[in-house]
Amino acid sequence: xxxxxxxxxxxxxxxxxxxxxxxxxxxxxxxxxxxxxxxxxxxxxxxxxxxxxxxxxxxxxxxxxxxxxxxxxxxxxxxxxxxxxxxxxxxxxxxxxxxxxxxxxxxxxxxxxxxxxxxxxxxxxxxxxxxxxxxxxxxxxxxxxxxxxxxxxxxxxxxxxxxxxxx
Amino acid sequence: xxxxxxxxxxxxxxxxxxxxxxxxxxxxxxxxxxxxxxxxxxxxxxxxxxxxxxxxxxxxxxxxxxxxxxxxxxxxxxxxxxxxxxxxxxxxxxxxxxxxxxxxxxxxxxxxxxxxxxxxxxxxxxxxxxxxxxxxxxxxxxxxxxxxxxxxxxxxxxxxxxxxxxxxxxxxxxxxxxxxxxxxxxxxxxxxxxxxxxxxxxxxxxxxxxxxxxxxxxxxxxxxxxxxxxxxxxxxxxxxxxxxxxxxxxxxxxxxxxxxxxxxxxxxxxxxxxxxxxxxxxxxxxxxxxxxxxxxxxxxxxxxxxxxxxxxxxxxxxxxxxxxxxxxxxxxxxxxxxxxxxxxxxxxxxxxxxxxxxxxxxxxxxxxxxxxxxxxxxxxxx
Numbered sequence: 001x002x003x004x005x006x007x008x009x010x011x012x013x014x015x016x017x018x019x020x021x022x023x024x025x026x027x028x029x030x031x032x033x034x035x036x037x038x039x040x041x042x043x044x045x046x047x048x049x050x051x052x053x054x055x056x057x058x059x060x061x062x063x064x065x066x067x068x069x070x071x072x073x074x075x076x077x078x079x080x081x082x083x084x085x086x087x088x089x090x091x092x093x094x095x096x097x098x099x100x101x102x103x104x105x106x107x108x109x110x111x112x113x114x115x116x117x118x119x120x121x122x123x124x125x126x127x128x129x130x131x132x133x134x135x136x137x138x139x140x141x142x143x144x145x146x147x148x149x150x151x152x153x154x155x156x157x158x159x160x161x162x163x164x165x166x167x
Numbered sequence: 168x169x170x171x172x173x174x175x176x177x178x179x180x181x182x183x184x185x186x187x188x189x190x191x192x193x194x195x196x197x198x199x200x201x202x203x204x205x206x207x208x209x210x211x212x213x214x215x216x217x218x219x220x221x222x223x224x225x226x227x228x229x230x231x232x233x234x235x236x237x238x239x240x241x242x243x244x245x246x247x248x249x250x251x252x253x254x255x256x257x258x259x260x261x262x263x264x265x266x267x268x269x270x271x272x273x274x275x276x277x278x279x280x281x282x283x284x285x286x287x288x289x290x291x292x293x294x295x296x297x298x299x300x301x302x303x304x305x306x307x308x309x310x311x312x313x314x315x316x317x318x319x320x321x322x323x324x325x326x327x328x329x330x331x332x333x334x335x336x337x338x339x340x341x342x343x344x345x346x347x348x349x350x351x352x353x354x355x356x357x358x359x360x361x362x363x364x365x366x367x368x369x370x371x372x373x374x375x376x377x378x379x380x381x382x383x384x385x386x387x388x389x390x391x392x393x394x395x396x397x398x399x400x401x402x403x404x405x406x407x408x409x410x411x412x413x414x415x416x417x418x419x420x421x422x423x424x425x426x427x428x429x430x431x432x433x434x435x436x437x438x439x440x441x442x443x444x445x446x447x448x449x450x451x452x453x454x455x456x457x458x459x460x461x462x463x464x465x466x467x468x469x470x471x472x473x474x475x476x477x478x479x480x481x482x483x484x485x486x487x488x489x490x491x492x493x494x495x496x497x498x499x500x501x502x503x504x505x506x507x508x509x510x511x512x513x514x515x516x517x518x519x520x521x522x523x524x525x526x527x528x529x530x531x532x533x534x535x536x537x538x539x540x541x542x543x544x545x546x547x548x549x
Contacts (some may be wrong), residue, residue, distance in 0.1 A: 011527065018512065025231045025511040037235045 057139035062122040065092075065115050066138045067155040074163040075156055076134035079110040083126035083135060091119045092126055110156055117143060118151035132166050174489045178294030205297050209286055216451055217444040218248040220502070224447070227506045258436035263326055266433070270324035275434070275441035277317035282448045284310045289455050290365045290381055292465045292491040301377060303364035304356055307456060308349050311411075314449065315341040318413075318430050321442070325433040333429025336419040336517065340410060343524040344417075347407035350532040354400040354539045355460045358393045358548060359383055364459065384463035386471040392549040396539040401461045403528055403535070405504065408453035410520070413446065415509035419517060450505055451498065458497035465490035471549055 028034055043055040057063070069075050079096040095112040127135045135155075145151060171179045184204070188197040222237065222245065229236025237244030263271065287297040288307055300306050315338055322334020356362055365379035375382075380389075390397045410417040419429075426432070431442045458464060467485040470478040515523065542548050 011531075021511045022507055025507055028233060029227065029230045029507070032230070034233050035230070035235055036233050039235065039238075 057141065059139075061139050061141070062124060062137045063140040064117055064138055064143065064153075065120065065126060065135055065155065066140075067113060067134055068136060069157055069160055070163065073157055073160045075160050076132045076163050076166045077110050077113055077130075077156060078132055078134070078162060078166060079108050079113075080131065082129050082131060086125040086129045088123060088125065089119045089121055091116045091121075109162055113155040115153045115155050116151060117153060118148055134166075174491070175486070176293045181294055205287075209283060209297070213283070213286065213444075213448060217447050218252060220447040220451060221248045221251070221443070223499075223502070224506055227503065228510050231507070231510045252440060255440040256437055260436045260438060261433070263433050266326045267324035270320050271433075272438070274317045274321035274324060275438045275445075277320060278314050278445040279441055281310060281314040281317065282445050282452065284313075285452045286448075288364065289452070290379075290459065290464055291494055292489070293365075295491070296365060299363065299365055299367060299379070301361075301363045301367075304352055304362045304380070304460065307452075308345075308352060311449075311452060312341065312345050314445070317445075321434070322430040325430070327433050329426040329428075330430050330432050333419075333426045333432070337413055337430060340413070340417065340419055340520060343521060344407045344410040344528075347403055347524060347528040347532055348411055350529070350536060351400040351404040351407065352456075352460060354396060354532070354536050355380075355389055355393070357536065357539050357543055358389055358397065359460075360543075364464070380460055381464040381466050384466045385469055387469060387549060388461065388463035388466070390461045392471070393539065393542070394548070396535050396542055397461065399531065399535045400539070401457070403532055404457055404461070405501070405508075407524075407528060408457065409505050409508050410524075412449040412453055412505075414450060414505065416512040416514050417520060418509075418514065419520065450502060454501035454505060455494070455498045457501050458494065462497045462501075463493075464497070465494040467493050473549065 038055060040055065067075050067077060079094055081094050081096070084092045084094050093112075093114040093116075094110055095114065096108050097111045098106050099109045100106055122137075124137065127137060143151070170183055173179055185197070185201065188200050191197075192200070225247075226236040226244075228234075237247035240247040240250050262268070285307055288300060288303050288310075290296040290299070318337045318341075319334045322330040322332075322337070325331070359380045361378055361380060361383070363377050363379045364381055366382040367376045367379070368374065369376050383389075384392070386392070390401055393400075413419070431439055434442060455464075467482070467488060467490065469482045469485060472478060
């Protein structure tokens with residue numbers, strides 16, 4: 001008798017758990033809003049025809065190394081060369097010049113911070129080791145170009161200078 | 168006889184074809200032409216439904232997994248499967264060394280032919296079926312189980328151990344689950360009292376000679392009139408039917424994680440496409456059998472007269488929807504349920520598969536038949 005009760009209750013429990021599973025998948029089937037797929041080329045420039053979601057890359061995504069400039073066209077790079085030393089691929093090359101500052105002292109400043117995107121392995125050693133936090137990653141990821149010389153980028157903008165208070 | 172086309176009753180249309188053909192040629196040649204027309208019609212139907220089912224499967228799977236699914240070729244990716252088929256047509260048919268060439272090439276055709284033979288007996292709408300046997304249900308059961316021969320041949324002739332194991336598993340599975348499918352159909356045959364699928368009429372007096380299963384569900388589908396035993400039979404039929412079509416969660420014949428692709432590992436190009444299409448058409452056939460014997464086939468949703476006189480108005484409204492739409496709608500609802508099975512449940516182990524059949528489905532089924540017989544004897548059905 002006990003085994004018969006176990007048999008029937010086993011069927012009941014089995015059917016119940018199967019129905020719970022089907023209700024979960026059925027709920028997802030009938031809720032098109034739950035779709036998480038980002039339809040890439042359409043959602044690139046805001047709300048596309050097919051996609052309802054705008055393309056948003058997450059913060060920690062390593063697109064390419066950039067040097068942020070503020071409104072006065074000033075950056076934080078002192079030209080110390082730590083990023084160049086740390087780069088495993090020789091991606092970064094810093095061309096620095098000596099400038100005489102306002103106080104009359106000679107000071108090193110960057111003329112060109114060259115970043116070769118084609119050689120970069122996105123290891124983030126340059127960004128992590130920069131003592132003045134002058135470098136960071138942007139979320140830009142569409143790097144394809146027809147000429148590879150375009151992959152050699154100068155990170156400091158022309159005419160930019162060192163931000164005050166950064167040594 | 169003038170041309171007549173009625174979307175609610177195809178009898179006059181098919182009769183018009185018959186009469187106009189016999190006026191042009193001898194009855195023998197008219198029959199040949201009719202067979203040819205039906206063959207081509209079923210072939211087109213087969214291809215269209217098969218391609219649509221592949222698309223539907225991918226879309227259902229995608230929605231369940233919060234994806235979009237195919238959406239690049241055509242509107243909503245609708246002709247993606249056509250593109251896939253064209254690709255498969257262009258692919259090389261690899262011939263296997265030391266394979267049994269004749270059986271290797273024969274196997275996909277056996278699977279396809281079996282599908283066609285079952286489709287011939289399905290009543291699609293009123294007056295729209297190829298053959299109307301007096302043993303229609305029995306014929307469907309007998310013929311649909313022959314598909315396993317094609318699978319066994321494919322596995323055997325491929326000269327590949329994975330294929331052979333897949334085919335053997337498929338054989339064991341279909342032989343076990345055929346029992347449950349058959350017994351649950353017999354349960355409904357007890358309720359219907361006939362194996363014929365649609366009415367046959369006396370050609371002169373237009374009187375009903377033999378009642379058919381679909382026409383008997385005029386005052387309510389069998390799943391309602393047969394209540395408890397019919398519902399149990401329906402659930403068992405769905406589970407066993409899914410297993411019989413070798414679909415997930417019962418896809419032991421393919422078992423891509425264990426046997427690469429099971430019996431169709433060595434097939435390529437259009438021969439693989441035939442197996443793939445036949446798998447989906449098997450699902451369609453199981454769903455349409457379920458729709459026919461449980462949900463009334465093309466019969467619109469009618470309420471019985473026990474609810475009062477107002478139901479005749481309701482029934483008339485339901486009659487405005489063409490029977491073909493009812494049939495396709497019901498079939499695709501059941502197909503959706505079967506797809507939901509595949510994308511919800513994890514695969515069973517082979518021992519769990521056999522336990523489910525021999526320790527659960529079969530005993531429940533046997534008791535259910537006795538219950539149904541009791542219900543019919545005592546007149547407890549509606």
